Amino acid sequence: MTSAHKVKITYCAECGYEPQTLDLAKALMLEFGARLSCIELIPWDGGTFDVSVDGDVIHSMTRDGGFGDNAAIKEAVRARLPA
Amino acid sequence: MTIDRARFDQGLTYEAFKEQMTRNRDHFEANEQQVDLNTEDLAAFRALPRPVKVVVLAEDWCGDVIANLPVLGRLAKESGKLDVRIFLRDQNDDIMQRYLNKGQFKSIPVFVFFDDAFRELGHWIERPASVTEVRAKRRKDIFAAHPEFGSPDAPVDQLAEDVRVRLQAELVKMRHDTTKFANAEVVRELREIATRVAA
Numbered sequence: 683m684t685s686a687h688k689v690k691i692t693y694c695a696e697c698g699y700e701p702q703t704l705d706l707a708k709a710l711m712l713e714f715g716a717r718l719s720c721i722e723l724i725p726w727d728g729g730t731f732d733v734s735v736d737g738d739v740i741h742s743m744t745r746d747g748g749f750g751d752n753a754a755i756k757e758a759v760r761a762r763l764p765a
Numbered sequence: 766m767t768i769d770r771a772r773f774d775q776g777l778t779y780e781a782f783k784e785q786m787t788r789n790r791d792h793f794e795a796n797e798q799q800v801d802l803n804t805e806d807l808a809a810f811r812a813l814p815r816p817v818k819v820v821v822l823a824e825d826w827c828g829d830v831i832a833n834l835p836v837l838g839r840l841a842k843e844s845g846k847l848d849v850r851i852f853l854r855d856q857n858d859d860i861m862q863r864y865l866n867k868g869q870f871k872s873i874p875v876f877v878f879f880d881d882a883f884r885e886l887g888h889w890i891e892r893p894a895s896v897t898e899v900r901a902k903r904r905k906d907i908f909a910a911h912p913e914f915g916s917p918d919a920p921v922d923q924l925a926e927d928v929r930v931r932l933q934a935e936l937v938k939m940r941h942d943t944t945k946f947a948n949a950e951v952v953r954e955l956r957e958i959a960t961r962v963a964a
Binding site for chain 2: 692698724726727732734
């Protein structure tokens with residue numbers, strides 16, 4: 683049985699965070715393929731760089747600092763997917 | 766790292782910076798047109814005893830650069846007393862390291878004012894604190910008036926797309942409505958620094 687798992691990346695478009703956003707999106711696409719139902723990119727402002735899986739924030743620039751390590755974010759996503 | 770004449774001359778002129786922009790130039794030039802300089806402020810800059818040199822750190826993707834560098838550009842153009850040279854932040858880290866915001870953050874724009882002998886008169890980073898404060902208050906008011914936007918501290922990705930779009934529109938309108946105040950605050954703070962130049 684499969685279930686829908688959605689990742690959302692909210693990034694500050696005013697701050698030029700597109701390269702980091704695309705790098706992370708690509709890393710998630712290559713790692714998880716169709717195991718994710720959707721990777722949504724949300725242009726925002728205010729220095730935002732937040733990543734959530736099914737509504738749980740797994741990385742926040744405000745909370746955790748910086749863009750986060752892609753490998754650590756992938757692990758956090760993997761932990762929320764069925765084995 | 767110190768700024769001297771040779772380093773200063775390596776910077777881009779205001780027009781050259783605009784020419785090399787790869788994005789946001791239309792927005793930048795629209796902001797330039799909207800800057801409303803009052804007679805008293807302009808007179809203070811025109812009355813400077815000699816031109817002041819201004820080193821700028823900027824990038825064309827930064828919202829605060831797009832908002833605030835045009836204010837400096839208009840002051841320079843209309844006073845004839847500011848000699849501006851712009852350095853791209855990501856190619857000039859030695860300058861950036863000297864002007865980190867709170868000693869930590871590579872916030873831009875940075876405007877550093879120098880006299881003829883390249884003695885620093887003062888520097889200015891990102892945006893006035895008063896602008897940050899007013900916009901934070903207005904942002905709180907928007908959330909208070911629209912319960913559907915949820916908590917101002919909650920991640921926006923939890924909002925339904927149509928609600929998020931409405932929130933974004935409210936925030937854009939708020940920034941637009943506070944632009945005149947913001948520009949006046951930038952001018953006030955830059956005037957205070959530039960007029961430190963000795964007669």
